[in-house]
Amino acid sequence: MxxxxxxxxxxxxxxxxxxxxxxxxxxxxxxxxxxxxxxxxxxxxxxxxxxxxxxxxxxxxxxxxxxxxxxxxxxxxxxxxxQAASYFNRSKIAGVLRVGLPNDYAVSFLQGVITEYTREHQGISLEIHCGWSAEILDRLRADELDLAVAMVNNERAQYLSRSWIERPIWAAADSGELDLAKGIALAAHPEGCAYRARMIQALDAAQIRWRVAYTGSGIGGLQNAVVNGLGISALTRYTMLPGMRALDDSDGLPPLAEIRVGLFYKHPRLSDAGIRLVNHIIARLDEAGVSGDPVRRPIELDRQ
CATH class of the missing domain: 1.10.10.10 (Winged helix-like DNA-binding domain superfamily/Winged helix DNA-binding domain)
Incomplete structure (x- = not known):
């Protein structure tokens, strides 16, 4: 040996x-x-x-x-x-945790996971900041956030700990009728959203006419627009609601390109409370079957 x-x-x-x-x-x-x-x-x-x-x-x-x-x-x-050190230390876990979540991902699922953790640790104050992925990562770099969930872009993966793949689902109202010949009404986040871009790319490639019938930055408004039949949208499995149905190629719609989502944090700057929250999120992702391997690609760092 x-x-x-x-x-x-x-x-x-x-x-x-x-x-x-x-x-x-x-x-x-x-x-x-x-x-x-x-x-x-x-x-x-x-x-x-x-x-x-x-x-x-x-x-x-x-x-x-x-x-x-x-x-x-x-x-x-x-x-x-x-994780082992904080377990055996038995010290009181306390402090403020600032978490960034993207507008265009399964905010409800992640908010549930994170608030579940804070309920178990009464000494922790939670601040959740929602925004576009690029903005969230900028705030993490500026030390305005402790950890973040954001879309992984292909250029840099600085501070990335875990990543997983989400394939968006076409979502429509249960009662909605689809007539591709008349074109598609879309419910979408504003320009800059990864899901909006994937809907438009897929429909353009399939030569299906479309128009944006509803625009809003909040996930709740988008869900209501779909349930009320204002338009179809790209959602994740965690943001599908009663009153919605998933559409696929049998409905004549092209598949949506997958999205890579990551958990980001600066390890040297993370408190005991933050380390425990990271472990909690990873455990819940593993249970939900969405956790994957870290993305391994060159990382460029400014030496200052």
């Missing part, structure tokens, strides 16, 4: 801190270490991996292929370590 490599959690925590905070100096400040000490720990980690994990191009830090893989494992190992 070959030598077993032990990845010390302090080395992994340094690595994740450098990635999440975007610089060796910022990681050092967060962890109470000097920049040379941080650099030394990264080199030690590279010795254990047997390959470079971070390379610098100009002022930008880039993850290597091995670094991407290690980041995925490191987040999970630190999450389990911190």
């Amino acid at each position: 070959g030598n077993i490599v032990n990845f010390q959690t302090d080395l992994l925590r340094t690595f994740v801190s450098v990635i999440d905070l975007g610089a060796y100096t910022k990681a050092g400040e967060a962890l109470g270490r000097t920049q040379p000490a941080i650099s030394l720990q990264i080199r030690r980690l590279e010795e254990l991996v047997g390959a470079p994990i971070i390379r610098q191009v100009g002022r930008t830090l880039l993850l290597t292929g091995e670094g991407e893989m290690l980041l995925s494992y490191a987040r999970e190992m630190l999450r389990l370590n911190d």
Whole structure:
């Protein structure tokens, strides 16, 4: 049996801190270490991996292929370590948690999961901020949020912990009649919504005429518009309501492109309460059968 490599959690925590905070100096400040000490720990980690994990191009830090893989494992190992530490510490979990949720995802499901957690921990004050995914991630980068659920775009996946695939469903009123020859009335979020874009792309590709009959940013208004027959829309299984039916190719509608949704947070900045909430969300996603692997793609970080 070959030598077993032990990845010390302090080395992994340094690595994740450098990635999440975007610089060796910022990681050092967060962890109470000097920049040379941080650099030394990264080199030690590279010795254990047997390959470079971070390379610098100009002022930008880039993850290597091995670094991407290690980041995925490191987040999970630190999450389990911190979960165990908070369990045995038995300290009172308290504080304010600021959570960002997207307008155009299953807000009701996630709000239920998050408020369930806060009911179990009376010392926690919850602030939920809803907005478009890009805006939510900007707020997370600016430290205005502790954790966020947002659409994963293909350019960057900074702070991404878990991601999963959602395939939107065409939803219509139970009593609604569909006549493709007359065109489709849509109920949609305003421009910029991933679901709106997928509806239009699918209908255009199938050469089906459409018009937007209802526009609103709130999920409740969109659901009411569908139930009342104002238009059909793209929803997730969690936002389907009584009075709606799902449409598919048997109704003549093309399938909608899938959407990747992610759970984002800055691990070095997360409190015990935040770590526990992340674990709670991941457990509920696993139970619901929607949790998947982290997205592994190059992450570009500004070294400032």
